[in-house]
Amino acid sequence: MTSAQQPPGGATAEGAAYADRFAVETPEMVAARERAFHLSGPAPVEPAVGATLAVLASTAEARHVVSIGSGGGLTGLWLMQGMRPDGVLTALDGDPAELRAARRAFTEAGIPSGRTRLIFGTPAEVLPRLSPRAYDLVFCDGPPLEYSGQLAGLLGLIRPGGSLVCHGLLADGKIADRSARDPQSVAWREIARTVREDESLTCAVLPIGTGLLVATQRS
Numbered sequence: 001m002t003s004a005q006q007p008p009g010g011a012t013a014e015g016a017a018y019a020d021r022f023a024v025e026t027p028e029m030v031a032a033r034e035r036a037f038h039l040s041g042p043a044p045v046e047p048a049v050g051a052t053l054a055v056l057a058s059t060a061e062a063r064h065v066v067s068i069g070s071g072g073g074l075t076g077l078w079l080m081q082g083m084r085p086d087g088v089l090t091a092l093d094g095d096p097a098e099l100r101a102a103r104r105a106f107t108e109a110g111i112p113s114g115r116t117r118l119i120f121g122t123p124a125e126v127l128p129r130l131s132p133r134a135y136d137l138v139f140c141d142g143p144p145l146e147y148s149g150q151l152a153g154l155l156g157l158i159r160p161g162g163s164l165v166c167h168g169l170l171a172d173g174k175i176a177d178r179s180a181r182d183p184q185s186v187a188w189r190e191i192a193r194t195v196r197e198d199e200s201l202t203c204a205v206l207p208i209g210t211g212l213l214v215a216t217q218r219s
Helices: 013-022 027-036 047-059 071-082 096-108 123-129 148-157 171-176 183-197
Strands: 064-068 088-093 116-120 135-140 158-167 201-206 212-217
Touching: 013 047, 027 071, 027 096, 047 071, 047 135, 047 158, 047 212, 064 071, 071 088, 071 096, 071 135, 088 096, 096 116, 123 148, 135 148, 148 158, 148 183, 171 183, 183 201, 183 212
Parallel strands: 064 088, 064 135, 088 116, 135 158
Antiparallel strands: 158 212, 201 212
């Protein structure tokens, strides 16, 4: 079979690289990305993932967004690119260095302080203080064990028509490997199974970057 006869397959490495080049980052995003690489948290979101978050926020006309993990501010910059001009981003992180980097990124981008709330703490500590059914988009980054135990609370934050987005489930391909029984892989499978079996949600896995799991609350 020649290459012209081969059936279409998944995205290639070249395609993924093109998707990242297509998502043009501002100078402030580039600076935030460079700083994030030197922090102890998860790797910064890929440009294609950031652009997808901006599209999701724009589609939802998002005014209230929560980010679990601040990503050194890069995630927030992408989200606010798609949010309404009066939108407020609430970012929580258990690493003060990540929050300091996020504050610097937002300041350099000229984002008014009233548009961001940076909260130090874990999901278990912070989520009970947030209003239920009040958020258009909730984004989760980092190891799933950091928030998998709070999945019900995270889903309880989103309004009808709002979405929960989890980043990283396709990293290393372990979620599809049933022989991989490490805690993180097991947590990813449990999260994916829970949202797929919830009849109040419409969900999909997007093979962008290290993978996005998107679950939208039915209206």
